[in-house]
Amino acid sequence: MEKHQFNYEQAFSRNIGWLTDWEQQTIRGKKIAIAGVGGVGGFHTLTLARLGVGAFHLADFDTYEVANFNRQVGATMNTLGQSKVEVIAERAYDINPELEIKSFPNGVSENNIDEFLEGADLFIDGIDFFVLDIRAQVFARCAELGIPAITAAPLGMGTAYLIFMPGGMTFEEYFRFKGLSPARQQLNFLMGLSPRGLHGSYLVDPFRLDLAHQRGPSTVMGCQLCASVASTEALKILLGRSAVRAVPRYQAFDAYKGKWIHGWLPGGNRNPWQKFKLWLGYRAYAKLSQYAAPQTTLSSTESEMTQILDLARWAPSGDNSQPWRFEIKNEDSVIVSARDEAGESVYDYNGEPSLLSFGILLETMRIAASRFGRSLSWEYRHVEGNHHRIEVYLPKTSGIASEPLLPFISIRSVVRTPYRTTPLTPDQKQNLAACLGDNLEICWFETLNERRRITRINAMATHIRLNIRETYHVHQKILDFDSLFSPYGNPIKSVGLDPLTIQMMRWAIKDWSRLRFINRVLGTGVPRLELDILPGLLCAAHFLIRWKENPTYVNKATSLLHAGQRVQRFWLTATQQGLVMQPSIAPLCFAYYGRNNVHFTEHRAMRSKAEKLATKLEEVGGGNNAVFMGRIGLPRSRRIGARAVRLPLVDLLRPWDL
Structure with missing residues (x-):
C-alpha cells in the first residue's frame, strides 16, 4: 500500500x-x-x-x-x-x-x-x-x-x-x-x-x-x-x-x-x-416549561417486550381513556386486561367503541412488534360485566420485517381544526380502502353537498350531547383545561374552540346548572359552528366504514376487535400519506340509541332527536352496519398544537385500582 x-x-x-x-x-x-x-x-x-x-x-x-x-x-x-x-x-x-x-x-x-x-x-x-x-x-x-x-x-x-x-x-x-x-x-x-x-x-x-x-x-x-x-x-x-x-x-x-x-x-x-x-x-x-412536550422514547436497553408496549400505549381510545392494563407473562406473551365503559360513558354504546379500541391496540402492538422480528396472535374472552381479557402472543418469527407504518404510531393524532379542501387522490383512496380487508367497505362523501349532509348529522349529534346531563359528567372528566399535552384526557385547546368559548366552557363545566343555563339562553349554535360546521365543510372528505355483512351476535366482539385492527391500519396509512383525521363517534352513538329505542337520557326531546339522527344516518348508508366514521384531509399547517398524550408505561403495567 x-x-x-x-x-x-x-x-x-x-x-x-x-x-x-x-x-x-x-x-x-x-x-x-x-x-x-x-x-x-x-x-x-x-x-x-x-x-x-x-x-x-x-x-x-x-x-x-x-x-x-x-x-x-x-x-x-x-x-x-x-x-x-x-x-x-x-x-x-x-x-x-x-x-x-x-x-x-x-x-x-x-x-x-x-x-x-x-x-x-x-x-x-x-x-x-x-x-x-x-x-x-x-x-x-x-x-x-x-x-x-x-x-x-x-x-x-x-x-x-x-x-x-x-x-x-x-x-x-x-x-x-x-x-x-x-x-x-x-x-x-x-x-x-x-x-x-x-x-x-x-x-x-x-x-x-x-x-x-x-x-x-x-x-x-x-x-x-x-x-x-x-x-x-x-x-x-x-x-x-x-x-x-x-x-x-x-x-x-x-x-x-x-x-x-x-x-x-x-x-x-x-x-x-x-x-x-x-x-x-x-x-x-x-x-x-409547562407546555413542553413530554419525552416518550425508552432506552434501547429495556427489554423488547417493554419497548413494544411503550409504543403500543399510543393506540387511540375514546376520550383518551386508555381502558387497558398490561401484564408481561414472559418474553413472548402479554395479558391485556381491558374494560369497556358501557355503564359509565354514554358514548360507549353497547361497549362497541371500546371493543373497537381494543382491536386498535392489538394492531398497534402487532406493528410495534415487527421492529423486533415478531409476529402477533391473540385469544379473546369476555370475563364478566365490563371486563375483557386478551392473551397476546408475540413470538420471534422468520420473515417478519419492520412495518413501514411503525414510525407513525406516536405521530398519529386527532386533528379537530379545519383542513385543506384539496381532494384526495385516487391513489390515496385506494391505499386507504386496501387497509380494510374483506369484511369492511368505505363510503366517501367528497362533494360540497355531501360534506354538508354529513356535517348536519355531526351537528345534530353535538346538539344532543351538549343538552343532556349524561354526557356532562363525561365531558367534565375528560376535558383538561390546564395542559396542552394531557396524559389522561383531551386538552381543551385541542378541541377546536376559540379562546372566548373556552373561557366560557371553563366556567360552565364546573356545574351542570351553569351549562344548562348557557345552552338555554345562548343555544348550541356557536359550539356547533366551531366543532362541526366549519371543520365539516373545510376538509377533503368525510368517510363511513361499515360491515359488508353484519357479524352475528356470537362473534360480534371478535369481529369488532378485527375491525379495530383494520381501522388502525387505515388511520396510520392516512398519517403516513400526510393526511390527518378526526373520528366522529357521537353520531354513531346517538343513532344507535335512536334506532334501537334505548332510554339513554331523561331528556325526552333529545331522545326524539336521536331517532331523527338515526334516520338521517341510515339515509347515507350508516345503519346497523356502521363501524367507524370521520373526516379526513391535508392539514392547513404542520405546526404542532395541543394533543392528548398517554400515561407512562409504568402506570399501565399496574393492576386496575379496585
Whole structure:
C-alpha cells in the first residue's frame, strides 16, 4: 500500500487566491482554543483545520451517544461511547498531521482556564447552550487576557453570532447575567444572541423547546452554518482583515428564510427596548416549561417486550381513556386486561367503541412488534360485566420485517381544526380502502353537498350531547383545561374552540346548572359552528366504514376487535400519506340509541332527536352496519398544537385500582 506524504502548501493550495501565500502561512502559525467539540465545536475544529490553522486547544468532557447523530460531525455508530475530544482531534490530524493539538478531556473548569487559553490567538465558544457559568468565566478571562472571542449559536436552520474584541464591551456587560437565576440567564443569553430572531416563524413544534429541562431542537444545517460564519470571522480577526462587527453589534443568517441581518444593540441587554422584551420573556418562561412536550422514547436497553408496549400505549381510545392494563407473562406473551365503559360513558354504546379500541391496540402492538422480528396472535374472552381479557402472543418469527407504518404510531393524532379542501387522490383512496380487508367497505362523501349532509348529522349529534346531563359528567372528566399535552384526557385547546368559548366552557363545566343555563339562553349554535360546521365543510372528505355483512351476535366482539385492527391500519396509512383525521363517534352513538329505542337520557326531546339522527344516518348508508366514521384531509399547517398524550408505561403495567 502506497504511503502518502503530507505537504502543507499543497494541502491548502486551493485556499490561495482568497488568501495570499503570506496569509496562509500566518494562519498556519495561529492557535485557536475551542471549548466544546460536540455540536458546533466539532464543525469549528474541522473547518478551521481545513483552513490551515496550525494549532488547537480542544476541551470537552463528554462522549458520543445516539441522540448526537442529527447534528454532531463526530457522531457515528463507530464512535458511540468514545470521547468527543479524542475523536475530533483524530479527524483533525487526518486533515493535517502536522497539527499541534492539546486536548482537555475533562473540559474547561475554573481550575484550568488559564492553561486552556495559554498562547491562544482566539477563543471560539462551542459550549452547550445551557452551560452558562463556565462560559461566562471563559469569556471574562479572555477579556482580561486580551483574547478575541466568538460565540455562534445554531438557531433553527441558521445561526446568530457575536464577536467580543479586546478593549470592547465584555460578555457580562452585554448579556447582564449577574444576580439572575439560571432560568433568566438562559433567556438573557438567547435573546442577547438573537435580538431579532429569524427562526421562530418556522418552528413547527414549539413544545420541543423546554428551557427548564435544558432541551431544545437542533439541526445540522445550523451547526454547519455556525462553523462557516465563525471561521470567516476568525480569518478576519487573525489576519487583521476588514472591519469586525463586535458587540454591541450582532449578526444572524438564516438559510431557511434566506436572510442575513445585522444590527446594533447599545447597552446590550440593558437596552430599554431589550429590557422590555426580556420582561415579556420572563413571563412566558413558565409556560414554555409547562407546555413542553413530554419525552416518550425508552432506552434501547429495556427489554423488547417493554419497548413494544411503550409504543403500543399510543393506540387511540375514546376520550383518551386508555381502558387497558398490561401484564408481561414472559418474553413472548402479554395479558391485556381491558374494560369497556358501557355503564359509565354514554358514548360507549353497547361497549362497541371500546371493543373497537381494543382491536386498535392489538394492531398497534402487532406493528410495534415487527421492529423486533415478531409476529402477533391473540385469544379473546369476555370475563364478566365490563371486563375483557386478551392473551397476546408475540413470538420471534422468520420473515417478519419492520412495518413501514411503525414510525407513525406516536405521530398519529386527532386533528379537530379545519383542513385543506384539496381532494384526495385516487391513489390515496385506494391505499386507504386496501387497509380494510374483506369484511369492511368505505363510503366517501367528497362533494360540497355531501360534506354538508354529513356535517348536519355531526351537528345534530353535538346538539344532543351538549343538552343532556349524561354526557356532562363525561365531558367534565375528560376535558383538561390546564395542559396542552394531557396524559389522561383531551386538552381543551385541542378541541377546536376559540379562546372566548373556552373561557366560557371553563366556567360552565364546573356545574351542570351553569351549562344548562348557557345552552338555554345562548343555544348550541356557536359550539356547533366551531366543532362541526366549519371543520365539516373545510376538509377533503368525510368517510363511513361499515360491515359488508353484519357479524352475528356470537362473534360480534371478535369481529369488532378485527375491525379495530383494520381501522388502525387505515388511520396510520392516512398519517403516513400526510393526511390527518378526526373520528366522529357521537353520531354513531346517538343513532344507535335512536334506532334501537334505548332510554339513554331523561331528556325526552333529545331522545326524539336521536331517532331523527338515526334516520338521517341510515339515509347515507350508516345503519346497523356502521363501524367507524370521520373526516379526513391535508392539514392547513404542520405546526404542532395541543394533543392528548398517554400515561407512562409504568402506570399501565399496574393492576386496575379496585
